[in-house]
Amino acid sequence: MSDDTPDTPEQPDKAADKAADKAADKAADKAARPAEAPQPEKPTPMPKPRTPNLALRRLKAGFKPSRGQAIVAVVLALVACVAVVQVRVNRADDGYQNARREDLIAILDGLGQNTRRLESEIADLEERKNSLSSSADKAQTAREQAEAQIRTLGILAGTMPAVGPGVRITLNDPQGKMTSSNLLDAIEELRDAGAEAIQINGTVRVVASTDFVDNAPGIGIDGQKVSSPYVIEAIGESHNLAEAANFPGGLVSEVTGPQVGGTAEVTELESVSITALHAPEEHRYARPAPSPTK
Template identity: 90%
Template sequence: MTDDKPDQTPGQTPGQTPDPRPGNKPEPTASAQPEPKPAAQPEPAAQPEPGSKPVPTPMPKPKTPNLALRRLRTGFKPSRGQAIVALVLALVACMAVVQVRVNRADDGYQNARREDLIAILDGLGQNTRRLESEITDLEERKNSLSSSADKAQTAREQAEAQVRTLGILAGTLPAQGPGVRITLNDPQGKMTSSNLLDAIEELRDAGAEAIQINGAVRVVASTDFVDDAPGIAIDGKKVTSPYVVEAIGESHNLSGAANFPGGLVSEVTGPQVGGTAEVTELTNLQITALHAPEEHRYARPAASPTK
């Protein structure tokens, strides 16, 4: 049996066709490994020459921080809005903690016994009743003080009104209002203190509340009239004709009392005096003359009959 395989030349790789040309050597195959080169030897460091200064070795430059690292650091700087949000979140967290503690405190009543709960309710009921009683007492005191203040204010107002009224009647305060002005002329000097006193009484009977004569003398309950020719002395002050009598009251009534037949005007204009009289109604009459009160020598205030 014949072997069909071609003869292999020594040193020839199987599967390689031998070069028929004489003198050519077969090329190495791809599987042949190249010979390794010898490793380069480091050059020896230069030795400093004798007497020369050593050259310092330069320090390596610091590396530039990475751009991403710088952006990350910049992102950690909070803005104003972020700070506000953080503060709000912190407050919410605190409120949640407080609420949890309150809920835990309330949970203590859930595990309490029935007797303890009844005792707690009784104590709360007693405190409630006590507080309601205190509220009622305070409201009564408030109402009492308000009533007292109102009563005191009313009494004060009444006292002030009475002082004004008594001041006008006593002649210690000026007065104004509607009234009449009566001018009496006595050219012959025949008018006496009794004639003037009769005129004052008629005006008082007609409702005169304040009277003055010649703008200088205030007529009161204690006023005295004395003849002092020529003229009349009133409370020690001498007045002469014309006598001007001014009275505050209902002007129509005062004018009617003066003009009544047989009254003041008839007496002055009659043959006994022979003078003239003029009566003028006024809507606003000012009485400014004041009476100086004298201290009483004997009379003293008496206790009220009701006390």
């Protein structure tokens, strides 16, 4: 036996070559054929227009009322309401017409009782109104009287300002001889002539408890020193006050005489304003007395 063996072809290599040849042939055929043109897309069909339903439109138009139809409907509704009311009234009248005599008498009695009850209530209300009005009038009158009394007492006590006709008296004492007695005499003469409010030098209000003391040069009034010229303003009947000051032997004569040697000027005024106020002090002993019982 010989060691040399014949060479056998490899089967797998042949099969691979055949497959490659077939693929190459297909590619060549495909390249040789012309490219197919793309197919155009089919157009979308348009929707068909809907034909209006004439019968339905006519039916809708028939249900839509016109202005004239609406007016007629309102008039008919009013006529129906009037008819219903008239029928009810007629029925009520028929009820009274067909009622028995005893029933009518009972109805009249009931109406009479209601009338008397209402009249009684009206009378009570009228009486209450008159009572309230009288009470309100009395209260208002009492309030007004109290306010007037407060104003009067305030002016007399010097706790309220005052205005009215009066006089202004100016006393000059160049030598300083005027004393508290001279000034007190002047105040007393003015009070006797009807002076209702008095102030001196625009700062001191003269009241019942005002005191005058000598404090040369000048005069002390309620602890406040005043000096010449002394200006006395008083509210009252201006002519009477001026006559009291100019009376022979009175204020003017005393000041202009040799005892004082001063001057005096009296002026009547239509309006005198007194603004100085007196600060009242609490009484140490005096207390209001109880009202007398009836």
